[in-house]
Amino acid sequence: MTVESTPSIARVREVTDRARAAGRRVGFVPTMGYLHEGHASLVAAARAHDDLVIVSIFVNPLQFAPDEDLDAYPRDLDHDLAVCTREGADLVFVPPVEEMYPRPPRTTVTVAGVSEPLEGRSRPTHFAGVATVVAKLFAIVGGCRAYFGEKDWQQLRVVQTMAADLSLPVEVVGCPIVREPDGLALSSRNVYLDAEERAQAPVLYRALCRGAELVAEGETDPGRVEAAMAALVAEAPLATLDYVAAVQADSLTVDGPLHGEVRLLGAVRFGRARLIDNLGVTVPD
Numbered sequence: 001m002t003v004e005s006t007p008s009i010a011r012v013r014e015v016t017d018r019a020r021a022a023g024r025r026v027g028f029v030p031t032m033g034y035l036h037e038g039h040a041s042l043v044a045a046a047r048a049h050d051d052l053v054i055v056s057i058f059v060n061p062l063q064f065a066p067d068e069d070l071d072a073y074p075r076d077l078d079h080d081l082a083v084c085t086r087e088g089a090d091l092v093f094v095p096p097v098e099e100m101y102p103r104p105p106r107t108t109v110t111v112a113g114v115s116e117p118l119e120g121r122s123r124p125t126h127f128a129g130v131a132t133v134v135a136k137l138f139a140i141v142g143g144c145r146a147y148f149g150e151k152d153w154q155q156l157r158v159v160q161t162m163a164a165d166l167s168l169p170v171e172v173v174g175c176p177i178v179r180e181p182d183g184l185a186l187s188s189r190n191v192y193l194d195a196e197e198r199a200q201a202p203v204l205y206r207a208l209c210r211g212a213e214l215v216a217e218g219e220t221d222p223g224r225v226e227a228a229m230a231a232l233v234a235e236a237p238l239a240t241l242d243y244v245a246a247v248q249a250d251s252l253t254v255d256g257p258l259h260g261e262v263r264l265l266g267a268v269r270f271g272r273a274r275l276i277d278n279l280g281v282t283v284p285d
């Protein structure tokens with residue numbers, strides 16, 4: 001049996017309200033579809049903790065700039081429903097754009113601070129689009145635990161900040177990054193890579209690992225860590241560096257020498273594909 005899917009906000013409300021009224025815990029996994037094992041791990045985490053598991057599949061136009069890949073974004077609903085069925089989801093919400101945005105939204109959500117550096121600098125309208133659609137999805141699903149991948153570390157911090165600031169009845173949970181055996185983080189956008197680009201793509205993860213080694217050895221100068229990571233990326237001829245950064249994990253900024261929980265993040269272009277990845281490391285005492 002294939003999992004139930006619905007295009008309807010009203011149906012999602014009905015199912016989640018009924019579950020909560022019966023004292024059941026609701027788990028929610030928002031995605032843009034073209035599901036891979038990274039997404040599957042989020043559904044599995046929800047399944048392990050919650051009684052009712054909802055997955056949403058919505059390629060959100062608001063978070064794409066006009067020159068980005070909205071129309072080309074890969075889609076395969078049959079495959080996605082098979083993954084959701086396999087992982088034991090209870091309901092898959094697949095709204096058409098008109099269900100989510102019957103008119104262009106007049107109300108949008110922006111999260112100051114944590115949205116601004118890194119991805120925010122490269123994609124200035126992206127996180128307002130993400131925060132707006134996630135706020136809307138949280139309003140549709142209601143009180144729940146929501147599972148996000150650490151793959152999009154800055155997005156996770158944006159959504160956690162929004163949920164806290166607006167007192168949304170949602171506990172935002174971060175889950176570990178799922179990688180290919182050679183270190184490349186799974187991403188729906190990896191299908192854009194040709195064979196040569198795919199062979200060089202793990203350079204981003206290798207650069208993050210090099211940065212983590214330096215920090216673990218006691219390097220606390222973010223500039224030196226960033227320079228070492230950038231030098232490694234430069235060894236891949238097909239890679240164009242957007243940024244690499246060593247920042248405090250919670251704020252995504254630096255406030256002097258690195259300390260405590262640090263996050264190393266990077267974005268690299270390979271042809272049509274823009275890959276992002278990140279890694280956590282703790283500065284030794």
Ligand code: AMP
Binds near residue numbers: 148175185
């Ligand atoms: P997306 O469909 O790309 O918007 O991603 C939906 C959710 O899956 C987000 O919370 C992502 O962070 C998460 N995700 C994507 N790739 C991975 C991965 N390789 N490992 C873990 N989570 C991931």
